[in-house]
Amino acid sequence: MNISDVADRTGLPVKTIRYYEDIGLISPARSANGYRSFSESDLHMLAFLGRARSLGFGIDACRSLLRLYNDKSRASADVKKLAQAHLAEIDQKLAELNQMRDTLSHLVDTCAGNDRPDCPILADLASQA
Amino acid sequence: MNISDVADRTGLPVKTIRYYEDIGLISPARSANGYRSFSESDLHMLAFLGRARSLGFGIDACRSLLRLYNDKSRASADVKKLAQAHLAEIDQKLAELNQMRDTLSHLVDTCAGNDRPDCPILADLASQA
């Protein structure tokens, strides 16, 4: 299978697939003409990667997950540990964003948004020095 | 004032302050010895930038905010528009993260996390191909 077929079937951009090979996540075979020749297994791994990325796992975590995925003697505890660590990061990020959102939405609500210069948003940014 | 004093008083890293000068956010004077010499105004702008960044505004938005801040004939509507756009981005990000969190936390809950290989997390990643 050529790269654009794989892109169609996985939903990943062609560029991303090449990139994943560059950084060693996959190692598709090559045809005589130099074209990448993807197996069903490559396809599965790429789909796996796409899904893991869509859940926000970083590339390093994806690498580990893929290794565990391909290791039939893995312990599910190792997978869970990775997922929990990632969940903690997400929760951390959520807390930050919610904090930002609260502050910002309050400021937006109190700004008249007219042609006058007075602005509680700028006042806040300037005051918290 | 030298750069490390400014860093202390704004909470920004020295490197970040130099970076902000590089990209034209501030233009501190120079002493005879070549050292940056920060005015109170520079200090205010840096504090302003620090606060804006902490609310998640990107550098470009910060640049606009700083311009508005220094423009006494601004319209608060322009500030509000920037803030609302940023708020929309935050809400978008929050929606994505909450979605990730829900999926991931469900998967984590259903994973035994023992020394057996069976793992619903990997199963999910593999299935959604």
Next chain:
DNA sequence: TATAGGGCTTCCAGTAACTGGAAGGTCAAG
């Protein structure tokens, strides 16, 4: 058979916002 197109290849550069480190000038204290 020549050629036009589309797909494939590699490599280089750019993105956001810093951060780390190297090489070297400056200043105050002892």
Next chain:
DNA sequence: CTTGACCTTCCAGTTACTGGAAGCCCTATA
């Protein structure tokens, strides 16, 4: 006069791609 803490600039690396250039390969059609 030396030591150590500052300061300077410049270069490289970070994350996960993405865009673009230059050029080979393959197929179909005139």
